[in-house]
Amino acid sequence: MNRRPLIVAAAAVGVLATAAFALPELPDLPPGLVADKIDSKVYKEAGERFASAADAPTGEQAPFALPSWIPKDATDVRVRIGTSGEAKMIRFTPGATPLDAPQCDTGTPKPMDVPALHANWWPESLQEGARAECRGAHQYQVAVRGKQVYAWTDGTPSPSSAGSRDDAAHAPRTQG
Structure with a gap:
């Protein structure tokens, strides 16, 4: 019996399984590569980076839209989303516009863990010192570490949202 095809098939399966777990931990790869396909199909995740x-x-309908409380002059913005839900992780460097203190004016924020998304730019632990941010449709947790701001949501509705939306595009438009 020729075992060579079995050995080749087993090796190929091993390489593919290793790639599925290792590629999300590699540095950001250009769009359209194998990592994007694995993230999308296996992990049900997607990521974007904006200057x-x-x-x-x-x-x-924009999955990578940012909450309105993030200043427009924030730089090096990274967003990771769950494609099968409302989980989102955001990291950015604040610009000259000061970041408002996180706030929840109405209601009590619900406890929220970091979403189970994969990103090599996300630190191990952010729970300590994180504050709730409830402006918009979703409640976020916000933590500042060094010069970076980290925000995440698991899709928990904001206690202050009565049908409001996260992003500025949902604000009423004025004529002019």
């Missing part, structure tokens, strides 16, 4: 918050998309 500034002003470069991020807006609109109700």
Whole structure:
């Protein structure tokens, strides 16, 4: 019996399994590569990077739209989303516009863990010192570490949202 095809098949399966776990931990790869496909199909995740918050998309159907409380002059913005839910992780460097203190004016924020998303730019632990941010449709947890701001949501509705939305694109438009 020729065992060579079995050995080749087993090796190929091993390489593919290793790639599925290792590729999300590699540095950001150009779009369209194998890592994007694995993230999308296996992990049900997607990621984007923007030079500034002003470069991020807006609109109700834009999955990478940022919450309105993130200043437009924030730079090096990274967003990771769960494609099968509302989980989102955001990291950015604040610009000259000061970051408002996180706030929840109405209601009590719910406890929230960091979403189970994979990103090599996300630190191990952020729970300590994180504060709730409830402006918009979703409640976020926000933590500042060094010169970076980290924000995440698991899709928990904001206690202050009565049908409001996260992003500025949902604000009423004025004529002019």
